[in-house]
Amino acid sequence: MNAAAYYFVDTMESEASAIARGLRRRDPDLLDRLIEQYQHRLLRYLVYLAGNRELAEDLFQETWIRVLERGHQYDGKHEFSTWLYAVARNLTIDCLRKKSPLSLDEMIDGLMQDELHAPLEPADTRPMAWEVVQQHEQAERISAALVGIPVEYRETLVLRFQEGLALDEIAAVTGAPLGTVKSRLCRGLNLLMSRLKGA
Amino acid sequence: MTRNAHNEARKLIALGEGFSDVQQAWLRAHLDECEACRHYGEAANRVVHALRSLPLAADSRLVRATQMRVRFHASRLREARERMWRVGMVCLGVGLSATLTVPLLWRLFAWMGEWAGVSTMVWQSGFIFFFIAPALVVGVLLLARGTYLTNHGERSRQWR
16 A cells, blocks of 8 residues: 555544544534534435435434444444444334334335335425426436335445445445345346336 | 356446456456447446435434434433442442441440340341441332322323
8 A cells, every 4th residue: 555545544544533532432522523524424324224204314313312322332443434324224223123023024125115105205395497407307216216126225225326335334334244235236226227217 | 248247247337346357357348349238337327326416415403403412412421420420439438438337336236235235146136237227218218209209290290
């Protein structure tokens, strides 16, 4: 690795260590900063995982409460975002399990069924110029197609292409082996493309 | 070209990373020859680009509400930790004081038993009762207080 890469890796590790230290102290200023920094990414992930914006907003708050309570578990050796997504994911699963005590597979199937009847709302409903309207329509089509594919594929696509996580980071978040993540990514993308073609 | 080659190419296109230089070179060569896989790659790129530009943002009210809630919870956790620390210090103090005073009290009771002419069993029982009586009284009082507060709380809820 050359000097620039070393510097980059070193800076990243320092930031992660600083976050780990701050979380152990339950530093409120650090938590405020992290909430602002990760607000869009975390909400986006939760919306596509839970399939419901209202539930996602509740889970957003609960995720940060859990980060506060369990911050000592973050060791600072990996990216904070990876740990944050894992916390959010586990919380979503716990929440959905409380609502209906099904197995995880049944829950995932149930989520897919619910989401087909409750499509996501677009983020912005103001009057727009023609180009923006077109983009908005495309966004609606993509959202509808995304919500229509099984949650394990959707989650992988969102983490990979929206949140920009590497494959091993996705494996760490979801607890699935790397091979499974690769398989889900390929099949998820194929499913999404076929749904968009059919739309 | 075999079906496996097309599947392999599409798999590599979907992954986008984590494969070797040999695989990259193979993929480039395959895409040069295979129009179907090239179209697949272009379609996949369009979908990925669209996924990346999906508009979904957090509301500033949600962020502020979350920050306030987290701060409030953090202060409660801090207070609980300080309370536990104080309780811990008190327990430590009581433990140390008991360690110092127990031998002296034991000798005092022994002397009182001898002076009063009572049997060893009697003064030893008296010592044990003297030792646990304060804790028993406090325990009963706290239990009564807890029961009263619980009943009082239930009655208030019934009246609403």
